[in-house]
Amino acid sequence: MKHLIDILDLSTEQIDGLIATANDIIAHPEQYREKCHGKKLATLFYEPSTRTRLSFEAAMYELGGQVLGFSEAQSSSASKGESVADTARIISCYADIIAMRHYKEGAPLVASLHATVPVINAGDGGHNHPTQTLADLLTIQKEKGRLHDLVIGFCGDLKFGRTVHSLLNAMSRYENVRFVLISPEELRIPEYLRQELEKNGISFRETQNLEESLPELDILYMTRVQQERFFNEADYIRLRDSYILTSDKLKNARADLSILHPLPRVNEISVQVDSDPRACYFKQALYGKFIRMALILCLLDIQ
Ligand code: CP
Numbered sequence: 001m002k003h004l005i006d007i008l009d010l011s012t013e014q015i016d017g018l019i020a021t022a023n024d025i026i027a028h029p030e031q032y033r034e035k036c037h038g039k040k041l042a043t044l045f046y047e048p049s050t051r052t053r054l055s056f057e058a059a060m061y062e063l064g065g066q067v068l069g070f071s072e073a074q075s076s077s078a079s080k081g082e083s084v085a086d087t088a089r090i091i092s093c094y095a096d097i098i099a100m101r102h103y104k105e106g107a108p109l110v111a112s113l114h115a116t117v118p119v120i121n122a123g124d125g126g127h128n129h130p131t132q133t134l135a136d137l138l139t140i141q142k143e144k145g146r147l148h149d150l151v152i153g154f155c156g157d158l159k160f161g162r163t164v165h166s167l168l169n170a171m172s173r174y175e176n177v178r179f180v181l182i183s184p185e186e187l188r189i190p191e192y193l194r195q196e197l198e199k200n201g202i203s204f205r206e207t208q209n210l211e212e213s214l215p216e217l218d219i220l221y222m223t224r225v226q227q228e229r230f231f232n233e234a235d236y237i238r239l240r241d242s243y244i245l246t247s248d249k250l251k252n253a254r255a256d257l258s259i260l261h262p263l264p265r266v267n268e269i270s271v272q273v274d275s276d277p278r279a280c281y282f283k284q285a286l287y288g289k290f291i292r293m294a295l296i297l298c299l300l301d302i303q
Helices: 012-027 051-062 084-091 107-114 130-144 162-171 191-199 210-216 233-239 271-275 281-299
Strands: 040-045 066-070 097-102 119-124 150-155 177-182 203-207 219-222 258-260
Touching: 012 130, 012 281, 040 051, 040 084, 051 066, 051 097, 051 119, 051 130, 051 281, 084 097, 084 107, 097 107, 107 119, 119 130, 130 162, 130 219, 130 258, 130 281, 150 162, 150 210, 162 177, 162 191, 177 210, 258 281
Parallel strands: 040 066, 040 097, 097 119, 150 177, 150 219, 177 203, 219 258
Antiparallel strands: none
């Protein structure tokens, strides 16, 4: 049984294969319209989502398959106390593949241990978000033409931002990649990730200063401060506007900078920036659909 729970479940060769398939889907969509005929995807979302759930659903429809599922825990039997393990066993009777988002770290892993169909982690708490990372990698590959020899700035909530954690892990495997980690003191990357970077000899520095860091970056990965992970509303309000990217600040950035954001955006990128040719975040959301199509085909072993 193949699952995708952590981005490191995939080798760099497998990621290259998914990117190649996504590019082929973009170039020849008509060749993929019936690939999943007769197959069903279950989207089990215990937490809110716009991009991930709907891009998975669009992906399955565009492959000729069908979709079932729920978009909030309250409308499922989780509200009556059913476990993730039991839910995974039951849904395996109804669907060929499962995409699960859950507020608890590790819930999709538990589901994968009890399901008899492939399980995809569509975001688990503040932990990981491997399919967002696949969308990010496709975007970087298309914008830069490479996944190596890059300086990547991560800015914002690096503590709770699961997309940051997954992308750091993924990019750490490529040659000559350096990270600039820009965050308030309270929102620095978790200690376990810092130790991983140090253990693996990855080059990184931590700073609170976005403006000073901008000129050296090939990629700026902005993130939202994750309100839903805070215990204290006052802390969230104090930290939420720590960084706001404006056109004025971008004057010191490279002409070939690529600005990514997993979205949703709240206030951390001014809408003025949307018309800057360096802004890639809406393209990134579109690429998310194509790479999820490639992933569904891969996990279902469909050529
Ligand atoms: N990037 C992302 O995961 O967005 P959603 O929460 O809307 O799915």
